[in-house]
Amino acid sequence: MVTIDLGAVPVRDANEQIRKHGKAGENVEIVNPDARHHIGVGLTAPIDVHIRGSAGYFCAGLTDQATFTIDNNVGWGLGDNIYSGTVIVGGNAGAIPAVGIRGANIIIKGNMGSRAGQVMKAGTLLCAGNANFMAGYMLYGGRIIILGDSGERVGEDMTGGEIFVGGRVQDLGSDAELTDMSSQEDESIREFLDRFEIPFNGSFQKIVNAGKKLRYGSPERQMRSLPFFTFSGGSSYWNAKVQEDIHIKSQSGRYRIRGYGTARALPHLSDLAFARDLSRSVGTADVISKVQMYTEIGGINGANPLKLSMPVMVAPMSYGALSRSTKHAIGLASAMSDIAENTGEGGMSDAQRNAAKQLIFQCLGGRLGWNIHDMKRADGLEIYISQGAKPGLGGQLMAKKVTQELADIRGIPAGIDLRSPSRHPDILGADDLVIKIEEFREATGYRLPVSVKLGAGRVRDDIKIAVKDGFDFIELDGMQGSTGAGSSEVIDFVGIPTLAAIIEAEEALAEIGRRQDIQIVLMGGMRDGVDAVKGLCLGADAVAFGTSVIIAGGCIACMQCHVGQCVTGIATQDPAHEKRYQPEVEAQNIHRFFESVRWQIAALTHALGYDDVRKLSRNDLVALTPEAAAITGLPYEPAPRKRSAEALAG
Amino acid sequence: MCGIAGILFKHEVPGLTTGQALIDMLDGCQHRGPDSTGFALYDGAHSGQLKLRFFVGEAEAAQEAIARIRRALDEHDAKIVEEETIGNNYRVIVDFNGNLQKFSYAIEHAAKVISIGSSLEIVKDVGSAAEVDARYEVNKVHGSHGLGHVRLATESDVKPEASHPFWATGFADIAIVHNGQITNYWKMRRRLERRGFEFTTDNDSELIAVYLADKLSQGLPLKDALQTSIEDLDGTFSFLVSTDREIGYAKDRLAAKPMVMYENDDLVAVASEEVSLNKLFPGQALQTREPLPGTFATWSRSI
Ligand SMILES: Cc1cc2nc3c(=O)[nH]c(=O)nc-3n(C[C@H](O)[C@H](O)[C@H](O)COP(=O)(O)O)c2cc1C
Numbered sequence: 001m002v003t004i005d006l007g008a009v010p011v012r013d014a015n016e017q018i019r020k021h022g023k024a025g026e027n028v029e030i031v032n033p034d035a036r037h038h039i040g041v042g043l044t045a046p047i048d049v050h051i052r053g054s055a056g057y058f059c060a061g062l063t064d065q066a067t068f069t070i071d072n073n074v075g076w077g078l079g080d081n082i083y084s085g086t087v088i089v090g091g092n093a094g095a096i097p098a099v100g101i102r103g104a105n106i107i108i109k110g111n112m113g114s115r116a117g118q119v120m121k122a123g124t125l126l127c128a129g130n131a132n133f134m135a136g137y138m139l140y141g142g143r144i145i146i147l148g149d150s151g152e153r154v155g156e157d158m159t160g161g162e163i164f165v166g167g168r169v170q171d172l173g174s175d176a177e178l179t180d181m182s183s184q185e186d187e188s189i190r191e192f193l194d195r196f197e198i199p200f201n202g203s204f205q206k207i208v209n210a211g212k213k214l215r216y217g218s219p220e221r222q223m224r225s226l227p228f229f230t231f232s233g234g235s236s237y238w239n240a241k242v243q244e245d246i247h248i249k250s251q252s253g254r255y256r257i258r259g260y261g262t263a264r265a266l267p268h269l270s271d272l273a274f275a276r277d278l279s280r281s282v283g284t285a286d287v288i289s290k291v292q293m294y295t296e297i298g299g300i301n302g303a304n305p306l307k308l309s310m311p312v313m314v315a316p317m318s319y320g321a322l323s324r325s326t327k328h329a330i331g332l333a334s335a336m337s338d339i340a341e342n343t344g345e346g347g348m349s350d351a352q353r354n355a356a357k358q359l360i361f362q363c364l365g366g367r368l369g370w371n372i373h374d375m376k377r378a379d380g381l382e383i384y385i386s387q388g389a390k391p392g393l394g395g396q397l398m399a400k401k402v403t404q405e406l407a408d409i410r411g412i413p414a415g416i417d418l419r420s421p422s423r424h425p426d427i428l429g430a431d432d433l434v435i436k437i438e439e440f441r442e443a444t445g446y447r448l449p450v451s452v453k454l455g456a457g458r459v460r461d462d463i464k465i466a467v468k469d470g471f472d473f474i475e476l477d478g479m480q481g482s483t484g485a486g487s488s489e490v491i492d493f494v495g496i497p498t499l500a501a502i503i504e505a506e507e508a509l510a511e512i513g514r515r516q517d518i519q520i521v522l523m524g525g526m527r528d529g530v531d532a533v534k535g536l537c538l539g540a541d542a543v544a545f546g547t548s549v550i551i552a553g554g555c556i557a558c559m560q561c562h563v564g565q566c567v568t569g570i571a572t573q574d575p576a577h578e579k580r581y582q583p584e585v586e587a588q589n590i591h592r593f594f595e596s597v598r599w600q601i602a603a604l605t606h607a608l609g610y611d612d613v614r615k616l617s618r619n620d621l622v623a624l625t626p627e628a629a630a631i632t633g634l635p636y637e638p639a640p641r642k643r644s645a646e647a648l649a650g
Numbered sequence: 651m652c653g654i655a656g657i658l659f660k661h662e663v664p665g666l667t668t669g670q671a672l673i674d675m676l677d678g679c680q681h682r683g684p685d686s687t688g689f690a691l692y693d694g695a696h697s698g699q700l701k702l703r704f705f706v707g708e709a710e711a712a713q714e715a716i717a718r719i720r721r722a723l724d725e726h727d728a729k730i731v732e733e734e735t736i737g738n739n740y741r742v743i744v745d746f747n748g749n750l751q752k753f754s755y756a757i758e759h760a761a762k763v764i765s766i767g768s769s770l771e772i773v774k775d776v777g778s779a780a781e782v783d784a785r786y787e788v789n790k791v792h793g794s795h796g797l798g799h800v801r802l803a804t805e806s807d808v809k810p811e812a813s814h815p816f817w818a819t820g821f822a823d824i825a826i827v828h829n830g831q832i833t834n835y836w837k838m839r840r841r842l843e844r845r846g847f848e849f850t851t852d853n854d855s856e857l858i859a860v861y862l863a864d865k866l867s868q869g870l871p872l873k874d875a876l877q878t879s880i881e882d883l884d885g886t887f888s889f890l891v892s893t894d895r896e897i898g899y900a901k902d903r904l905a906a907k908p909m910v911m912y913e914n915d916d917l918v919a920v921a922s923e924e925v926s927l928n929k930l931f932p933g934q935a936l937q938t939r940e941p942l943p944g945t946f947a948t949w950s951r952s953i
Contacts, residue, residue: 007933032933035924053935056925072935075924076908094908094924094940113940114905133905133943152943428886428906430802431652431682431829431922438681461804468684468802512808 006039007032015041015442022047022066035075037435040068042443044372046085057094057435058426060087062372062443076113077426079106080439081367082123088196095132098125099425100367101142102411107196114151117144118425119367120161121411128198134173136163136207138366138421140412145189147200155207160413163207164189166200177210245488255489257396259321259561259571261389261482261525261547266497268480268525269534271628272621273637278607291602292612295542297340297519298380298449298472305449306358306380309338310598311536311613315523315546316362316382316453316475318344319369320397320406321484321561322550324351326570329553329583331355333590337598342382342544345395345420347409348374355587360451363440365394366420368410372443381440383427383471384453385462388481388498388524390490391455394422397485400564403573430465437470451475456501456524463508466518473519475544476501480525482547484571485562498524499538500631506539529600536601537616538632545597552593553586652802652814653682653922654827654909656890658795658897658949663916668693669783669791671930672798675919676779678926682829683800686813687782688774690825690892693793695769699731699743700750700822702757703764703771705811706740715761716740722760726753737775737785738810739764751820755848758819762811763850767823769894774799774813794951797892799827816856819848821863823894828855829922830887830907838882858883862891876900876946890920898948905943912938918949 002021004014014030015038021028022045030051033039037056040049046065054072061080068079073091077099084103095113098106104123111129115137122142127135130148139158146154149167156173162185169178181204193200245256297313299305306313314334319327321344328351334341341356347369348361361378363370375381386392397418407414427433440450449472454462456478466474478498483491496504502522509515522540526532527548535543551557554568561571569581605613608620622637623629629636655675657668672689680687706715712735719740723730728744735741740761746753754766765772773786779800783789799814818824832838832854839849839857847860858879865875872891876898886906891898899920901909911920912927921927924938941947 034928034932037925053933054924054928054938056923073924073938091935092938092940094910095905111940114943132940133903429830430804434681434802465802465804 001027001029003029003031005031006034006036011036011038012442012446014039015043016445018043018049019045035073037075038439038442040066041439042372042445044376054091058439060085061439062375064372073110076432076435077439078108079104080426081370081372082106083371083373084123092129093127096425097127098123098144100370101125102371105192105196107198109198111148115425117142117161119365119421120144121367124192126192126196126198128200130167136161136176137173137425139163140366145192145204147198147202150207155209157213158207158209159416159418160209164204165207166202166204169205169207172207175210175213176207179206179208181206255487257398257485257562258488258491258559259482259484259486260491260557260559261480262492262495264492266479267499267625267627267631268497269499269531271499271623271625272534272632272634273624274604274608275620275622275637276608278604287606288599288602290611291605292614293598293601293605295613297521297542298451300517300519301470301472302446303449303472304379304447306340306360307338308340308358308542310601311540311542312337312339312532312594312597312601313360313521313542313544314339314341314549315477315481315544316342316344316360316384317546317550318346318395318484319349319352319409320344320346320401320573321571323566323569323572323578323581324349324405325578325581325583326550326553326586327352328355329581329586330549330590331359332583332587333549333553333594334358336587336591337594339594340379343369343378345369345384346397346406347371348378349409353377362453364420365422365424367425368412368418368420375440375444375448378448380449380451381444382451382453382475383424383433383436383440385424385427386422386455386457386477387453387483388455388477388479388495388501389483390486391457391495392422393486393490395420395483395485396562398562398564401573406573430469433465434469449473451521453477455481456496456498456504459496459501459504460508463505463518464512464514467509467512467514471518473521473541474505475521475523476505476540478502478522478524481523497631498522499628502535502538502540503632529597530604532597532601533604533613533616534621536613537618537620539618548593549590552590554581554589652827652829653679653800653926654814654829654888654890655679655798655921655926656796656827656892656897656899656919658918658951660916660918660951666930667789667791668793668796669788671919672796673779673783673789674929675921675926676798676800678929679921679923680778680800682922683802684778685803685808686774686776686801686810687779688772688799688801688813688815688827689782689788689791690765690770690772690797690815690817690827691788691791691793692767692769692795692823692892692894693771693791695894697768698745698747700728700746700766700768701771702742702744702766703773704740704742705738705762705764706735707738712738712740718760719757722757726756728753736787739773739786741771750822754820758848758850763817763819764811765817765825767817767894769793770817770823770825770892772815772817772825774815775810776808776813795892795897797825797827797890797897812851812853814855816851816853816859818859818863819850819856820860821867824859824863824866824891826855826859826862826889826891828858828887828889829909830889830902831885832857832883832887833885834883854885855889858887858889859891866893872896872898872948873946876948880944880946888922896948896950898946899941900946901941901943903944908940910938910940912936
């Protein structure tokens with residue numbers, strides 16, 4: 001047994017030591033913990049850690065196989081996302097103990113704070129005292145045993161798992177119900193109590209999901225394939241798409257869910273033009289070698305940066321919305337073009353990890369697929385707050401797409417209509433967020449960049465929080481961004497256009513004099529290298545492509561990503577459909593698309609008179625419409641367009 | 651976006667001032683708010699006297715502001731007993747016996763008031779607890795109780811006047827620190843404005859302070875005012891309030907913002923995180939409690 005004194009050793013060093021002792025199989029005792037945060041985070045070895053006193057937030061978080069004993073109290077997020085192992089707390093636990101756990105036994109001898117076991121997937125959480133508000137909120141699986149009282153709204157919006165209450169059931173949460181309990185279940189609980197020497201003679205009441213709320217009773221009827229381009233390009237008010245929309249709603253009686261981005265015309269990068277006449281520069285040979293495009297993202301606070309051969313990344317798209325083969329193809333293409341790929345929601349598959357040279361691992365509120373082992377093999381960690389297509393909302397994955405394999409990676413039951421929560425259990429403000437970021441850094445030894453995905457909403461405030469909370473970069477996503485599934489009203493009518501988002505972000509950072517302390521990756525409606533260059537001119541350090549990537553890889557833009565029967569094998573989990581997709585072939589297609597983007601970025605930068613993409617600036621742009629001028633503050637100069645129109649006419 | 655702390659001593663504890671206790675507690679949770687730090691401190695009241703603190707800025711601007719304040723004080727029959735400038739503050743003690751609400755609204759127009767009270771003084775500025783202490787010597791304030799706050803600025807800029815604690819504009823000796831967000835801010839503010847109350851910022855924490863002060867001035871005990879606040883205020887909040895005799899807390903029904911408390915024979919301490927409480931008791935395992943959602947409590951001083 002080794003003793004570490006937190007009165008003398010900072011937590012960061014202590015965690016390094018604990019992990020080292022873990023590798024050597026040596027148990028650890030912590031003295032003077034004094035409720036400090038992040039104790040033991042990221043430990044993946046079967047050792048005992050004994051904390052003599054109280055621990056703070058995220059104690060034993062992101063661990064696997066270890067046993068933690070805490071003599072006194074713990075703060076928020078006890079055992080966050082733990083894979084397996086045992087945690088025993090002698091005193092009380094703060095809010096969200098056992099948040100998102102994938103296994104393990106967590107025993108709290110005192111009371112526990114609100115939202116215990118939120119988005120928990122498996123394992124047992126036992127509280128010998130009373131639970132607080134919303135225990136078992138959005139529970140996906142596993143069991144929660146409460147020997148005392150349940151607290152209010154127990155089991156709120158749980159989809160799976162069981163809650164057993166020995167004391168009083170104060171008040172059931174929405175879509176939760178009491179049900180009978182089998183003698184095996186009772187025996188199993190008694191055995192568990194005996195194992196941890198917790199006396200209890202009372203009886204239990206069992207709470208499960210009532211199945212009334214979180215289900216789509218009838219699947220949406222499949223519609224005719226009507227390409228998005230027809231849909232959004234049309235000028236008539238009542239068009240074929242509107243008609244079909246009404247037909248379908250008249251059958252289903254609910255809002256529609258669809259893939260893709262907004263179909264409304266919004267001010268966008270195409271409303272900007274380059275300030276200089278570039279016609280003479282076109283045609284320069286070997287332009288790629290003349291322009292510096294290599295860009296590092298994420299290293300400004302000392303983490304290992306992503307090393308991009310050009311200021312371009314793949315936007316996060318989930319394995320779930322997209323098939324494994326598609327994620328595989330995108331991973332391969334990103335490696336061929338030497339840029340970074342992003343897991344999106346729903347975890348990391350081996351195929352994807354092995355294909356992508358640089359891979360960002362995304363963490364969402366449902367913590368679906370999130371785990372310490374994949375964090376360690378990622379090249380960047382990203383906290384998803386929202387996305388441009390549906391800022392502030394969670395996600396849907398229809399039952400059809402929740403296959404066994406997908407469910408296993410995500411740690412949930414197969415075949416459920418899966419809703420991902422819109423909020424993180426442990427991020428309710430900038431103050432919690434800063435502790436969360438620190439947890440990720442602790443768990444991965446401060447090696448990896450930590451980024452945030454932000455859908456444009458209150459950009460000014462959000463950007464300031466992002467920089468103050470110490471993120472390495474922001475993925476800023478405008479309203480034109482796409483989604484795998486969102487309510488079509490939200491996709492069309494909620495959000496802030498990409499153009500406005502980047503302008504507001506730059507202004508916010510200028511206001512507090514912190515532009516150099518964070519990098520911005522802009523996305524949402526990037527279609528080619530021309531859009532990319534305009535984004536860079538407006539201040540982005542890099543840009544990301546989502547929709548264009550899947551189109552390059554064979555997407556026919558039918559907008560039925562959510563249904564799960566994608567004929568191209570892209571947005572499906574059905575093996576019969578996925579069979580059609582050839583990752584190696586599509587990877588080449590996507591790669592060639594990226595190379596066209598590279599050429600365009602180089603050609604335009606060169607034509608503008610620069611040898612480095614970092615020299616691009618707002619001065620290189622003008623606005624073609626009054627709206628774009630108003631949003632960007634760029635000079636309103638429609639004339640060049642008029643000239644070329646005249647030239648065409650002539 | 652912040653961390654809060656409050657302490658009330660049941661009797662004199664040798665070697666520990668209220669100021670130092672709050673500095674230590676805030677140092678423990680500075681990660682929750684790196685932009686600014688503030689304290690509400692209660693010490694040494696003299697009947698018939700008021701302590702006023704103003705932001706006056708620096709150099710010439712400060713001289714002008716101080717001249718304006720002196721004129722305003724004179725106009726309202728407030729006789730200066732003692733005055734000094736510290737940091738960007740002008741601190742003055744006056745003899746005053748008039749209507750405080752009217753007086754403070756008038757003074758507010760002359761300069762930026764930080765606090766007015768017979769024993770309350772609010773000290774707040776940009777920077778960490780240690781930095782603010784170095785500028786204003788908070789550690790020297792003995793007192794019996796007080797509040798503290800660390801802030802991460804989002805909606806408003808990093809300005810000293812936007813930092814906490816907030817004084818209940820117009821009401822002596824009432825201060826508040828708050829973690830969270832009041833979502834029916836404008837509705838509540840308009841309601842109070844229609845009844846003649848003035849607000850000096852757009853900060854939702856000032857609203858809580860004025861709301862409570864209004865209830866207290868109607869003769870409601872602090873406990874009851876806290877109870878109605880849980881019903882009347884919408885949003886997520888954990889806040890602490892202090893008067894010249896008491897401290898109290900209220901917590902929203904959604905339990906979205908943290909709060910932990912500890913009590914022994916010497917003191918009551920409340921903070922966002924236990925790590926702040928342990929700063930007062932290093933190496934000890936404390937028997938702390940987390941207040942339940944939708945609850946409130948008060949403690950009053952006996953010294
Ligand atoms: C099929 C699909 C799945 C997506 N999944 C995620 C996701 O899991 N996480 C995320 O942050 N964004 C997700 N997005 C949004 C993209 O990351 C990105 O915001 C958007 O696609 C960028 O705009 P663009 O498609 O116009 O390039 C998804 C988008 C699509 C099309």
